[in-house]
Structure formats: structure tokens, C-alpha cells
Amino acid sequence: MPKLTVNGKAIEVPEGTNLIEAARIAGVEVPHYCYHPALSIAGQCRLCMVDIEKVPRPQIACNTQAAEGMVVETETPRVKDTRRSMMEFHLINHPLDCPVCDQAGECFLQIYYMQHGLYDPRMIDEKVHKPKAVPLGPHVILDAERCILCSRCVRYCDEVTHTGELGIFHRGDHSEIGLFPGKVLENKYSGNVIDICPVGALTDRDFRFKVRVWYLDTTKSVCNGCARGCNIEVHTNKHRPHHNEGRRVARLKPRFNAEVNTWWICDAGRYGFPWIDDKSRLLHPQHRAGSQGTDVSWDRALQEMVTVLGRYPAAEIGMLASPQMSNEDLWAVKRLADHLGVKNLDFRVPPAVPGDEDDFLIRADKNPNTRGAELCGIAPGPGGLDAVGMLRAAREKRLKLLWIFHHDLGASAWPEAEVQAALDGVEVAIFQGTNANDVSARAHLVLPSAAYVERDGTFTNFQGRVQRFRTAVPPLGQAWPDWMILSFIGKALGFQDPVCTAERAEQVFNALAADVPAFAGLTYRAMGDTGAMVKA
Amino acid sequence: MAEKIFTRNFHLADSHTLARYKETGGYTALAKALRMEPAAITEEVKKANLRGLGGAAFPTGVKWGFIPKGSTDPRYLVINADEGEPGTFKDRYLMERDPHALIEGMIISARAIGSHLGFVYIRGEYVQPWRVLDGAVREAYAAGLLGKNIQGSGGDFDVVLHRGAGAYICGEETGLLSSLEGKKGWPKIKPPFPAVKGAFGHPTIVNNVETIAAVPHIINRGAEWFAGLGTKSQGGTRLYSVSGHVEKPGVVEAPVTVTLRQLIYDHCGGIRGGRRLKGVVPGGSSAAILTPDEIDIPMDADGPKSKGSMIGSAGVIVMDDTVSIPEALMVVARFYAHESCGQCTPCRESTGWIYKMTKRLVEGKGRKEDLDTILDVAKRGAGTTICAFYDGAVGPYISYIEKYRLEFEDLIRSNAPAESTSYA
Numbered sequence: 001m002p003k004l005t006v007n008g009k010a011i012e013v014p015e016g017t018n019l020i021e022a023a024r025i026a027g028v029e030v031p032h033y034c035y036h037p038a039l040s041i042a043g044q045c046r047l048c049m050v051d052i053e054k055v056p057r058p059q060i061a062c063n064t065q066a067a068e069g070m071v072v073e074t075e076t077p078r079v080k081d082t083r084r085s086m087m088e089f090h091l092i093n094h095p096l097d098c099p100v101c102d103q104a105g106e107c108f109l110q111i112y113y114m115q116h117g118l119y120d121p122r123m124i125d126e127k128v129h130k131p132k133a134v135p136l137g138p139h140v141i142l143d144a145e146r147c148i149l150c151s152r153c154v155r156y157c158d159e160v161t162h163t164g165e166l167g168i169f170h171r172g173d174h175s176e177i178g179l180f181p182g183k184v185l186e187n188k189y190s191g192n193v194i195d196i197c198p199v200g201a202l203t204d205r206d207f208r209f210k211v212r213v214w215y216l217d218t219t220k221s222v223c224n225g226c227a228r229g230c231n232i233e234v235h236t237n238k239h240r241p242h243h244n245e246g247r248r249v250a251r252l253k254p255r256f257n258a259e260v261n262t263w264w265i266c267d268a269g270r271y272g273f274p275w276i277d278d279k280s281r282l283l284h285p286q287h288r289a290g291s292q293g294t295d296v297s298w299d300r301a302l303q304e305m306v307t308v309l310g311r312y313p314a315a316e317i318g319m320l321a322s323p324q325m326s327n328e329d330l331w332a333v334k335r336l337a338d339h340l341g342v343k344n345l346d347f348r349v350p351p352a353v354p355g356d357e358d359d360f361l362i363r364a365d366k367n368p369n370t371r372g373a374e375l376c377g378i379a380p381g382p383g384g385l386d387a388v389g390m391l392r393a394a395r396e397k398r399l400k401l402l403w404i405f406h407h408d409l410g411a412s413a414w415p416e417a418e419v420q421a422a423l424d425g426v427e428v429a430i431f432q433g434t435n436a437n438d439v440s441a442r443a444h445l446v447l448p449s450a451a452y453v454e455r456d457g458t459f460t461n462f463q464g465r466v467q468r469f470r471t472a473v474p475p476l477g478q479a480w481p482d483w484m485i486l487s488f489i490g491k492a493l494g495f496q497d498p499v500c501t502a503e504r505a506e507q508v509f510n511a512l513a514a515d516v517p518a519f520a521g522l523t524y525r526a527m528g529d530t531g532a533m534v535k536a
Numbered sequence: 537m538a539e540k541i542f543t544r545n546f547h548l549a550d551s552h553t554l555a556r557y558k559e560t561g562g563y564t565a566l567a568k569a570l571r572m573e574p575a576a577i578t579e580e581v582k583k584a585n586l587r588g589l590g591g592a593a594f595p596t597g598v599k600w601g602f603i604p605k606g607s608t609d610p611r612y613l614v615i616n617a618d619e620g621e622p623g624t625f626k627d628r629y630l631m632e633r634d635p636h637a638l639i640e641g642m643i644i645s646a647r648a649i650g651s652h653l654g655f656v657y658i659r660g661e662y663v664q665p666w667r668v669l670d671g672a673v674r675e676a677y678a679a680g681l682l683g684k685n686i687q688g689s690g691g692d693f694d695v696v697l698h699r700g701a702g703a704y705i706c707g708e709e710t711g712l713l714s715s716l717e718g719k720k721g722w723p724k725i726k727p728p729f730p731a732v733k734g735a736f737g738h739p740t741i742v743n744n745v746e747t748i749a750a751v752p753h754i755i756n757r758g759a760e761w762f763a764g765l766g767t768k769s770q771g772g773t774r775l776y777s778v779s780g781h782v783e784k785p786g787v788v789e790a791p792v793t794v795t796l797r798q799l800i801y802d803h804c805g806g807i808r809g810g811r812r813l814k815g816v817v818p819g820g821s822s823a824a825i826l827t828p829d830e831i832d833i834p835m836d837a838d839g840p841k842s843k844g845s846m847i848g849s850a851g852v853i854v855m856d857d858t859v860s861i862p863e864a865l866m867v868v869a870r871f872y873a874h875e876s877c878g879q880c881t882p883c884r885e886s887t888g889w890i891y892k893m894t895k896r897l898v899e900g901k902g903r904k905e906d907l908d909t910i911l912d913v914a915k916r917g918a919g920t921t922i923c924a925f926y927d928g929a930v931g932p933y934i935s936y937i938e939k940y941r942l943e944f945e946d947l948i949r950s951n952a953p954a955e956s957t958s959y960a
Contacts, residue, residue, distance in 0.1 A: 026572070043725035045882045046920050057919050063725050085916040089885040122909050125892035149878065168878070171703070173888035175878030 003068035021060035061210035087117035092170035103200030137185030147201035193320035219472035225269035227365040228260035229461035282448035283477025314341035318390035322365030322406035326457030328508040329482035343384025372460035394422035411439030557636035565752035577648035583759035585771030590744030593837035602731035618707030623851030626775035627745040631665035635672035641748035672817035704875035723923035780854035792836035819848025822928025824935035872929035882917035883926035
């Protein structure tokens, strides 16, 4: 553990720490482009120069390891002057097209020019011209003129995805990033190169030209695309609705969590959000008689729920919850089922196509909260039916009320005819979920749920890590969080339960933590931004 | 006439054959070296004051000593035969006319550093030298000089010839290693240095052709003899590639004590047509230019350094008074802009920028601030890059302008294109 000083501040860092990370520990940012903590050291941008006592000239911090007694200075006149030179070199051939560049506002050429450049430009000769607007794959587009050749994307494809699509071709100031012949940048994690590109060279084909980044709000969240629960930021456009065709969620970005996803997310997760602002969203409670559906008020819908739940004995009621729901929602389902005495309870629906999986981030289970559903006890009670049993009982008209949460059973592995027969077999089919599907189209009562970005909650990932997601935008239409719908129904039924008096998701979670040992001691506060493990 | 070492057989028509090489004493040093302890070979080379003849003039024996003691990794001996430095063509002659001197030197050097595999990285354009060397390597294998159990010594050594594809940067020690590994010829960041982690991640010694060709002579005739040919800090003779406006350009072998003036006027017959010397580059294009009053210096590792230049590859480029220095600078700048590998920013960007400025100057569109901009850009980039390429480019950028500034200023004032006058 070498001890050193950075700008006079004494620190102790682990053996092998480079000076960029050491400075970070001392609270000092050393500007850099090519260095990335997940990638090998390239030493190409030459921006991270620092002065080290007894060393005749500035050294690159990224390739210098902290050593005992080292005295590092990051703000000497010589270092500042070198940085200014490097900024000038980086920018002489740059097109300076910020007004039409999607990176503007989050571009490290802009940021570092303002912090470390501020020279008067001296370049009057014609700049080098290179290919522009070159699609590299389904998600990424290249502007080679904006590229500063830091090689982060190349190293990412070599060292992280091991797919090797990208290389640097040609020499000198004609060097450019490009695809190797016959390659397309379409690995399952290709979008990450957009995030690690410090400039506007690699931009997002989905996001570009939609919203200027300074109009975006950022909310910490968790991807709901699979059981890993990658930490993400939800970037929402609330102030310029006309900029993004009314879509509020503009993009998802990975958020660092050393235990879950490090710096990355997969493309399926990154681009899997359009359903949130899709036209298929359920905006009002609906009552359907025959083929005719009518929007109804929540008062009327809740009243109807009380009526139908009171009409049938518990043995004739089935509840099919979903691992897409949060821990809070599932706990509310469990409490309501217990109060009703419903033992026909399950959450597992096999997908039509088994999910893809790899040894990196992607999990075959495409649900964010399977572990949570298990821990909340979403399972048939003694003598109760599981999902397959409920559908069979519905077809055989032994089940009278089937309450399906979120599942699009038309996309399940179950034969479509059996699903239809089950929905047709019950007297009352209730669908509670975010988007219209085959089930909602046949349900007698439709209850609109808020999407995960429209509310607070937690998912428990496959590792057993409970992670918070937060409200990024208000629910569309009259959608409510699932736990709230269940809470109101329970209250209307007169059940005495903390879930039925909860006003915030956090209170439902506290009730869960009080009752289920795996969650004991966990609180939203304790989870922080990176989550906490359930008890084994 | 001084002693000839490297060129002693150059006049013989079949000097490249094993038979002729042996007849003139070839491979006797190997027999001697096979009886020596490896450390004793290194010690002999150190005492001989042999310095790298490729450009950096680093003491060869000292370099060999950088391989970590006790390392059990395979070690490689890599011969830099890329000879890309403009104005340099000596290794070509060595490989064409005395290839066995290189091979014998490699076997001895490999024994000193404990290597069983050597590579010769040959400049792609050097087709004929490659053919000749390839033939010599085959002869050496057939004669049991390469391969397993060399001459019954129990030692093994194989040689692989690898042809480059024509990039100047692949003559840079670590760019060469990247290229040899099958990658883009990008220099590697140091540390680690090649002697610790070089080709394919193993300890590697990279030496120039001429350096290694000197080794058999040192072993045969002793370190004291070799050291005695030179100066206090550098032993031996070396090959000077003299090109440009002299009466007899070509490769000249001379002791390193020879002065630049002697090279030009005694060895090469003086400036062509009795014209006036305008400037001379002593060590390949990366060396700073010297003016006519700076040529009374010994051409060892220290002489040109005393004038702010360097001996480099000993490629002496002589320019007479027909030369436009701004145009010469533009040609050099074009070379460095073309050959910059593009890996690190200062070199990638400023070599192109400086070329554009020099081109504009030569086209008669210069501005008076351009000269200071070039000097400033060059000085700002110097010493900030991964390899020595840019520092090499800075040599001419700064020296041409600082030493011939009036000519540049006249050009800017005239608003007319520069042109070297034709030779008449």
C-alpha cells in the first residue's frame, strides 16, 4: 500500500494503482481521453500528463503506478501548458460542428477545452476530411472527423466483448476508426461504445437528433430486461415534448455497479424501453361486456373488484402474478391473497422462446424479479393450483375468476388455443398491467399499471441483490403502481394490513422486511444506489 | 588507409557465400564464442565500447544486461533490418555483401543473452537483401551453424526472416515488435521495456544489423582492439551512408573518429562541381541540420550531439547551395506526416499540421507568424509521445528554421514559390 501525495494531499492506495485512480482517491481529476478503468492502458491521448517530483518531464498518469513517497502535482504551470497543447492537437482537425453534433453538452472536447484549453486557435489550413455518418451496426453510427482516435471502442471490442469488429486504419492524421472487412458492429453489447466514446464520433442511431442532452433529466434506476438487474440511468425528456415525438424516455444509460454490471449494459436492455411510451399503454381502467370495452373510473373499477372478489369462494379464484412486478407489488399480491384465502397463486409462465444467456451479463430469465417473487412466497398454498393448474381449471370451468398480472399469455410457451379456452372459461378475467395484449383484449376488467420508470420500487436480482428504481416520469393516463391498486382493493375489502394503509412504496417494502426474514433489516436507505443482498 | 572491418570483403564477387566467408576467417569467432561463458561475451562487447548503430547509440553490452536476471522465459534476439531512416543504406550493403557476418553475430549474441530464437525484421522494399540473406541462412542451416546443437556445442539457435510492409515506424524498436507479432506497427508504451517484456510478451533484445555484424570481429580480435579504433566513448569503425551533393556518394567505412569534413571532402570527393556546401544532416533525416561551420566534429556518438544534432543512423545528407531549405524542410515534413503511425495525439496531429504550414510557405502563401507557429508546435509536442518518432521529426523542424531563418523570411516576404535551382 504505497503512500504518496497528490497536490499536497497525502493518500495511501492499493499496490498497482495508476496515478489517474490515485488522484481520484485524493479528490483530484486528471483529464484524460483514452484511459478507461475497464480497458487496457493505451497511453495515446497524452492528456493525462502530471508532474512527478524528481522526474525531468511530465509523465502520463495512466501508465505510471503510484509508488511509495511519490510527490505528484497535477496543476503545475508546465502540466497546464502541456494540457493546453494536447487540447490544441486534439482539436486542429476536429470539425467543430457542435451545433449539429449529438454529443454536444456531454462532449469531453467541449468540457476539457473550457477547463484546460482556452487557447486562441492557430490552425488556418484545410482540415483532414474523413467519412461521416457511417453506420457501423444497428445501433452505432460513426463520424470519423470527430474521432480523436483514443481507441477506447477498439479496445472495448477486443477486451470486453472479444468480438474484434473495430480497428484503426491508415496512418498519421488520416487514421480512422473502422470495421474490419466483413464485420458489423452488432454484438449484444455494441451500444456501450457510444457511452465510452468521449466525443461525438460514435453516436446512438436510436437517440440521435431526438433531444439535446441538456433538456434531459436523469433518474437512477434498474433495468427490467432480465434477472441481472443492471444499474441504469433513465434519461427523460420532460421539458421539450415536441422534440421526441412525445416519448418521455429518451434513452437508457448504464450506471456503474461493481457487483452487478460494472460499466456496461446489453443492447436488449438499452433499447428495450419503447413500450413505456407506446400507444399500446393502458391509460384507464376498462370494463368489458362482450366485445365492447368502456373506460371507467377507478372508483367504479375498485367497486367492481370488491364485488367480483366477494362473489366467488377463494377456491374458485386464481391469481397469476408476474416476476415483472416489484417486491412491493408482489408482497401486496401475497397479502391480498392471504386475506382472501386464495391458494391458487403463482407467477411462473414459461416463455415461448427460451431466453438467450451468456457468461457476461445477459441472463436467460427475462424477468427482473423472479427471486423477489420466490422470496415473497408467490406460490400455490396448500392444495392450491400453480399456473398450469389454474389454466386447466379455468378451461374446465372449475375456476371462476382469474386475475392475471402483466403476462402476455399469447407470447408464452402454452398453446394459444388453451390460453384462449382458459380466458373464455372463467366468468371473470381481470388483467392488470401496463400494455394492451391478448389477455387485456379478452379481460372483463382491465386495471392499468404504472411502468417501472413511473414509480418507486425494488427488484431482487438473480444474485439476491435488492435494488431500487425510482420515479423518472409520472404514470401515463390514470395508471397506478401495482402495489397501490392492490392496496386500494384491500382497503375497500376492509382488510387490516400495513399494505392497505401504505402511501408510499417504501412503506410496503418496510412491511415486507418486517414479515419476510430474507428482507429483514433492509431499507431503501440501506440499499442506497447500488442495492443490498437479501439474507441467505 | 584505415582498417576495414565491415567492408573488408565487399569487393569480392562472392562475398555473400559461406565458402568465401569462411575462407576469409568467417565463423572462427563463433568457434571461440562457443567456448566462452555467455557473460564473458557480454563483458567483451561492453569493453569494446560497441554502441548501437541503428540510431540511438545505446551501449550494446549494457542493453543485453537488461534482461531480468533469473528470468526463465524464452528470450528473443531481434535484428532491426528495417533501415527506414531517410539517407541510410548501409545495412542493405551488409546484408547483400556480408550476410554471414550478421548470422555469425546473431549466433554469438544469442549465446550471450541466452536466446534460442532470433528474428530478422527486414524492410519490405529490401527484396534483394532479403534474397541474399535468405540464401545465407539456408547455407548456415545446411552447414550446421544454425538449428539444433550448433557445431556440437549443445546450443540451439533458429533464425526467422520476417519481411516488413513498408512503414517507417516499423523500424522503431517496439513498433517493429508489434509488427513482428502480427499487429499494426504501433510502438508500445514503456515501461515495460523490450528487454523485460518484448516480442510476444517475452524478454527481447533488438539490435541493428551493423551492430550485430560487429560482434564476430570483437570476439575474434578482442575488445581492446575494437575500442582502440574509436573514441573514449565509442569503439570501432562504422558505415556512413553519404548521399546528396558530393562527388562520390555511397557507403563509407571509417573509424568513428572521422570528422564530418573528412567524410565529405576526403572520402566522398567534396561537393559536386566544386559548389558551396549549404547544410548537412549527419545522422539520417531525424538529425538536426548542420551548417558549413559546424562540420569539424568527430562522427561518433558525441560529435554531432555537441552541435545539437545526433549521429543517428550515420546517414549523411549533403546539400549544396542549389537547395532551397524551406523546400527541403517541406519534403522532410511530408515524410514525417506520411509516416506518423497516428497512435498518439501530438505526433499524429502536428506532423500533418506542420507539413501543411511548410507546404504553404513553399507555395508562396506563408505568413510571418507561421515560422514561430511551427517552432512552437514542434517544441510543445517534443518529448510528449510514446516513441522517439516525433522527437526525430522535431530535429529538422526546429533546426532548419532556426539555422536558415533568413531564407524562410525572405521567402515569406517575396510571396513567391520556393524552388531549388537546377544544377548546372
